[in-house]
Amino acid sequence: MNFFTLFDLPESFTLDTSSLAERYQALQRRYHPDNFATQPEAERLQALTTAANINQGYQALRKPLPRAEYILSLHGFDINNEQHTMHDTEFLMAQLTLRETLETIEQQQDGEALTRFLGDIKQQHKSLMSVVAQQLADQQWPQAADTVRKLRFFTRLAEHAEALEEKWLDF
Missing domain, CATH: 1.10.287.110 (DnaJ domain)
Structure with missing residues (x-):
């Protein structure tokens, strides 16, 4: 259906x-x-x-991300059940750096740095949403699938940072 x-x-x-x-x-x-x-x-x-x-x-x-995933699934890209590995080494390195940055912020309990970090992550997420919208409109399915994988990373990273922020606010 x-x-x-x-x-x-x-x-x-x-x-x-x-x-x-x-x-x-x-x-x-x-x-x-x-x-x-x-x-x-x-x-x-x-x-x-x-x-x-x-x-x-x-x-x-x-919601936009599940919608993009669903559209891709209609065109043979099952993001949820695939074993595809992203080959964008620049993005993979950026992932490592971002995770390390968040770990450092957490260790230092730096609320201002966390706020800036979240702002940057949300900006990157917004930018990627524009990219995936254009890729889906242009039926660039493989490229859109890679962009959705990147969006998933930024979504999880933002959720982790927001959870950290909530934890700090509960103190």
Whole structure:
């Protein structure tokens, strides 16, 4: 099942998320399992399956990174289950440097450095989002897959830094 088709939306990375949310809610109301409680078991099971597909589709499309991953999966790039290794040695070295920087910030408990670090990470993430949007629009699937891998790294790194920030704020 194609989730773009399910929500009657064009297959596009740049998506009108308010239309997605409206269609999600309309489909949820229509196929909610409670609406089929008095129907035969086959219809109840079908409604349950449809409701699960609607939820799965909404989760796949509502945020940019999972949406990019989903679009790539439609074109044969399963980012979640692949064994592909990134060959961009410059990026791999940058990853090591960024992780070391975050470790140093954590050891020194430097809140100002963490704030700057998070700002830089979020800026790089934003820049890569623009790149992947163009790559997906141009149907440059292998390049977009590499960019999504980079975005995943920046997302995890930002989450780690934000968790560190929250930990420090709880003291």
